[in-house]
Amino acid sequence: MLNIDSLSMKYGKKQILNAVSFSVKPGEIVGLVGENGAGKSTMLKILATLLNPTAGSIKLNHDTYKQSRKKVRKQIGFVPQDIALWDEFSVEENMVFFERLAWKHKNRQELRQLCLDMKLEKWKEPVKALSGGMKRKLNLAISLIHDPSLLLLDEPTVGIDLKSRKEIGAYLSDLAKKNDKIVLYTSHDMDEIINLCDHVYCVGNDPFYQQVLQEAGKETIKL
Ligand SMILES: Nc1ncnc2c1ncn2[C@@H]1O[C@H](COP(=O)(O)OP(=O)(O)OP(=O)(O)O)[C@@H](O)[C@H]1O
């Protein structure tokens, strides 16, 4: 269970998040939507422990972020908005590199399987020769090496063709439901959000996203 309580964030004097509270249960996929600059990435970075909020508290499965930062960190998988991979190295080498940094260990076969699970068949190819969609899949596979209970994905499907988007969506859905993981992700693709998410939260003050989703029959909550 993820509990977010009265979370606020300011950059200097600029208020980005204002006393945001919500909870996410294991097995749920939550979508964060909102205009450019609304604060979606800021929210995910705070949840990934990469940024400290100005106020408020967060708890993941009985551990509070302030008091048990290290323990919390081990339970988190994060895919940033900008792809972070070693371009000159192969898919295999990237997986092995990040596996060495991970606190839980997996052998090469298990690492390969993780890629195959999300339909990333390339293994020996250098990352620079992969398409944008394949790189996103690899980033996602890397974030899962240590088997996190909370998965935070910042626009995991941006610029990806429909088939790969569906594959990633199906994978995430399966992962959340079968393994009781919490998935929080951002996207500008409203069809995908409608299909995939159990709950949708609108970040920022622009009512546009909320209106679009409500017209499509999807209930949303404004943060
Ligand atoms: N390190 C920073 N210092 C100051 N301002 C920042 C910083 N990072 C982000 N901001 C500002 O905070 C606001 C929210 O940014 P954020 O990246 O969270 O938005 P977003 O909802 O993810 O947007 P997008 O849809 O474009 O990815 C923006 O106005 C941005 O300019």
Ligand SMILES: [Mg+2]
């Ligand atoms: Mg962003």
